Amino acid sequence: MRIMQDKDNREIYILAEFGSAASLYQAAEKMRDTGQYNFDCHSPFPIHGMDAAMGLKRSPLGWIAGLCATFGALGGVALQWYASTIAYPLVISGKPFFSFQAYLPVTFALGVLMAAGASLFGMLGLNRLPQFHHPLFHSERFKRVTDDSFFISAVAANADEGEKLQRFLESIGGRNLEVLKD
Amino acid sequence: MSTTAKDTKALENPGTQLITGNQSFHSVTEKISGIVEAKVSPYWYLAITISSLLALVFFGSIGYLVWEGIGIWGVNIPVGWGFAIINFVFWVGIGHAGTLISAILFLMRQRWRTSINRFAEAMTLFAITCALIFPGIHVGRLWVAYWMFPVPNQMGMWPNFRSPLLWDVFAVSTYFTASLLFWYTGLIPDFATLRDRAKTKWRKIIMGILALGWRGGNRQWKHYELAYLILAGISTPLVLSVHSVVSTDFAVSLVPGWHTTIFPPYFVAGAIFSGFAMVMTLGILARKIFGLEHFITVNHLDKMSKIMLVTGMMVGYAYMMEFFIAWYSGNEYEIFTFLNRAFGPYAWAYWTMITCNVLVPQLFWFKKIRNSISALFVISILINVGMWFERFVIVVTSLSRDFLPANWDYYRPTFWDIATFVGSFGLFLTLFLLFVRFVPIISMAEVKGVLPQADPHHASEEQIKNENHAR
Numbered sequence: 001m002r003i004m005q006d007k008d009n010r011e012i013y014i015l016a017e018f019g020s021a022a023s024l025y026q027a028a029e030k031m032r033d034t035g036q037y038n039f040d041c042h043s044p045f046p047i048h049g050m051d052a053a054m055g056l057k058r059s060p061l062g063w064i065a066g067l068c069a070t071f072g073a074l075g076g077v078a079l080q081w082y083a084s085t086i087a088y089p090l091v092i093s094g095k096p097f098f099s100f101q102a103y104l105p106v107t108f109a110l111g112v113l114m115a116a117g118a119s120l121f122g123m124l125g126l127n128r129l130p131q132f133h134h135p136l137f138h139s140e141r142f143k144r145v146t147d148d149s150f151f152i153s154a155v156a157a158n159a160d161e162g163e164k165l166q167r168f169l170e171s172i173g174g175r176n177l178e179v180l181k182d
Numbered sequence: 183m184s185t186t187a188k189d190t191k192a193l194e195n196p197g198t199q200l201i202t203g204n205q206s207f208h209s210v211t212e213k214i215s216g217i218v219e220a221k222v223s224p225y226w227y228l229a230i231t232i233s234s235l236l237a238l239v240f241f242g243s244i245g246y247l248v249w250e251g252i253g254i255w256g257v258n259i260p261v262g263w264g265f266a267i268i269n270f271v272f273w274v275g276i277g278h279a280g281t282l283i284s285a286i287l288f289l290m291r292q293r294w295r296t297s298i299n300r301f302a303e304a305m306t307l308f309a310i311t312c313a314l315i316f317p318g319i320h321v322g323r324l325w326v327a328y329w330m331f332p333v334p335n336q337m338g339m340w341p342n343f344r345s346p347l348l349w350d351v352f353a354v355s356t357y358f359t360a361s362l363l364f365w366y367t368g369l370i371p372d373f374a375t376l377r378d379r380a381k382t383k384w385r386k387i388i389m390g391i392l393a394l395g396w397r398g399g400n401r402q403w404k405h406y407e408l409a410y411l412i413l414a415g416i417s418t419p420l421v422l423s424v425h426s427v428v429s430t431d432f433a434v435s436l437v438p439g440w441h442t443t444i445f446p447p448y449f450v451a452g453a454i455f456s457g458f459a460m461v462m463t464l465g466i467l468a469r470k471i472f473g474l475e476h477f478i479t480v481n482h483l484d485k486m487s488k489i490m491l492v493t494g495m496m497v498g499y500a501y502m503m504e505f506f507i508a509w510y511s512g513n514e515y516e517i518f519t520f521l522n523r524a525f526g527p528y529a530w531a532y533w534t535m536i537t538c539n540v541l542v543p544q545l546f547w548f549k550k551i552r553n554s555i556s557a558l559f560v561i562s563i564l565i566n567v568g569m570w571f572e573r574f575v576i577v578v579t580s581l582s583r584d585f586l587p588a589n590w591d592y593y594r595p596t597f598w599d600i601a602t603f604v605g606s607f608g609l610f611l612t613l614f615l616l617f618v619r620f621v622p623i624i625s626m627a628e629v630k631g632v633l634p635q636a637d638p639h640h641a642s643e644e645q646i647k648n649e650n651h652a653r
Contacts, residue, residue, distance in 0.1 A: 020635065020640070021635065021636050021637065021638050021640065022637075022638050022639065022640050024638075025638035025639075028400075040399040040400060040401050041399065041400040042397060042398045042399050042400070043398055043400065043403070044207060044211075044371075044375070044398060044626075044627060044630050045371075045627045045628070045630040045631040045636060046400070046403040046406070046407050046627075046631060047400070047403075047636070047638050048636075048637065048638060049638055050400045050403070050638070051400070051404055053638070054400055056400070056401065056404055058408075059404050059405045059408040061405055061408045061409055061412065062408060062412065065412045065416075069416070079332060080343040083332055083340040083341070083343060084340070084342075084343055084344070087338070087340050088338070088339060088340035090342060092342065092344055095344065099344060102343065102344040103343055105346075105349040105352065105353060105423065105427050105430075106343060106348070106349060106352045108419075108423060109349075109352040109353050109356040109423075110352065110356070112356055112360060112416045112417075112419075112420050113356045113359060113360065115412065115416045116356075116359065116360040116363045116364070116413060116416060116417075117359075117363065119363075119367075119408075119409040119412040119413050119416075120363045120366065120367050120409060120413070122405075122409070123367070123405045123406055123408070123409035124394065126405045127401070127402045127405050127406070129394045129395055129396065129402075130391075130394035130395050131394075131395040132390060132391075132394075132395045133395075134395060134397060136397055137397075143378040143379075144378070145378075145397070145398045146211075146371065146374045146375040146377075146378045146396075146398055147207065147208055147211045147375060147378065147379070148206065148207030148208040148211065148630075153399070
């Protein structure tokens with residue numbers, strides 16, 4: 001999907017409000033079916049089944065966290081192997097220097113630690129957060145998105161397309177339309 | 183339509199609703215943000231004054247400990263592990279309910295958790311903070327506590343990775359970090375709500391920074407929900423592993439009464455038991471003080487009581503099993519230790535533990551008790567007392583009478599032991615009071631998600647009316 005910009009190289013956002021989670025869901029399906037808009041649905045809580053209604057793919061975050069967990073666990077093994085066989089070998093109760101059974105708790109803990117960090121920071125990275133400035137924040141009405149209101153925001157390439165988009169959003173039940181630029 | 187039928191049923195029978203009082207999305211926001219935004223009540227100031235004074239007692243005792251050494255404590259030979267370790271295990275255990283509620287109940291799709299998970303997680307963080315201090319200070323020379331970490335130092339010395347005490351360092355600090363990340367992830371949408379409602383400039387800036395620019399877009403929620411799921415998924419084995427590792431500190435030793443394989447599951451059950459008791463205590467206070475009866479309903483308390491009943495019986499089973507194994511092993515030291523626990527000089531502690539942990543929770547069989555707020559409050563405190571005594575019994579009775587009668591000694595806590603222990607509650611409560619003042623204590627985004635109208639296939643009120651009419 002291309003990112004659309006106006007002639008000053010600014011993105012134009014069309015914001016439409018919807019009355020309930022159900023109407024937002026139905027509108028998202030209609031937007032998806034046109035297949036020509038770059039849009040997002042905003043709600044105060046995650047709506048069940050919305051990914052399918054918007055036609056979004058699954059988040060790749062699982063892979064990121066999984067890789068980091070593996071890296072953390074392997075790092076844990078390497079650390080313990082290095083510390084107890086190379087750097088500071090100590091005979092304890094005649095056990096071998098590399099006694100992997102005893103190393104499992106630390107290996108597990110480091111794997112979990114990396115996975116936990118990866119899921120929060122990976123999520124922020126995928127969402128391009130922190131992002132303190134966004135055209136949508138210019139809208140007064142949009143403040144209610146974290147309270148009780150539902151919105152669709154769509155990006156338009158130019159004024160013509162913006163108008164077309166506005167008509168379409170109105171036809172699928174959008175209210176209080178706003179045009180927002182940076 | 184099945185959803186409609188379910189909604190109608192929920193309307194007819196408020197007992198099946200998760201959130202009562204016919205809440206709308208906006209009323210949820212108003213109620214919960216209102217707690218943070220409203221003027222502070224004088225009771226809060228009174229409470230924080232008392233708790234921060236107690237916290238000062240805590241830091242004062244630690245200061246004196248650093249100055250004078252651990253001779254100020256009642257530890258002796260053979261009881262080399264005293265209050266510090268008892269308190270450590272106690273506080274780590276308190277933390278477990280928070281993670282259980284946020285992780286395990288989340289994976290099991292227990293939607294009732296949404297009303298209590300936020301403050302339970304906060305409780306986890308503060309309890310682990312208290313817990314981490316105790317092993318840190320009990321080493322005596324706490325300025326060399328960094329020897330526990332695998333960092334290169336001038337002595338070329340590395341920690342022993344085969345020691346459960348070192349596993350503790352990794353397990354508990356990972357537990358703290360993962361819980362913190364989990365907690366913050368859950369807070370991002372709620373900070374965004376506070377940001378959008380903020381009236382003053384400073385509030386806007388601070389909440390704006392904490393919310394990280396959250397816009398509630400589904401493209402964001404998609405990643406967010408998976409992040410939350412992964413954090414829940416990895417925290418679940420973490421809950422079980424942390425207290426298992428803590429129990430291993432005891433179990434790998436040869437001391438009779440410690441050297442048992444039942445310790446890991448037994449400790450985990452006890453941790454969840456005591457943690458839920460603390461969630462219950464704090465939850466009852468919070469719903470009373472902030473008028474959250476519609477969010478933390480009797481239904482929630484009822485469910486928590488059932489969990490305490492189950493874990494309490496698991497703990498009771500473990501007590502019984504320890505006696506059975508002591509007898510079955512034929513090991514005279516083991517048999518003596520357990521007879522000594524029940525009938526020796528610490529019998530008072532043992533029977534306090536049995537009363538509070540095994541007998542008292544049996545009251546939860548009665549629905550009347552499970553639904554009586556005052557009874558629950560008293561029982562939850564008794565359980566915490568009992569669980570503290572459980573750790574006391576494990577640590578002290580096993581050590582005070584070991585293999586050689588010539589070594590036996592009676593352990594008595596000193597003033598400083600008690601001051602440090604009581605003071606740790608001051609730190610815990612101060613942190614908790616600051617939390618309820620500045621952070622939404624119930625997850626607004628999640629509570630909204632479990633309201634019936636959050637379902638994208640939720641029928642309008644008109645449809646429900648028509649259906650009722652058709653009947």
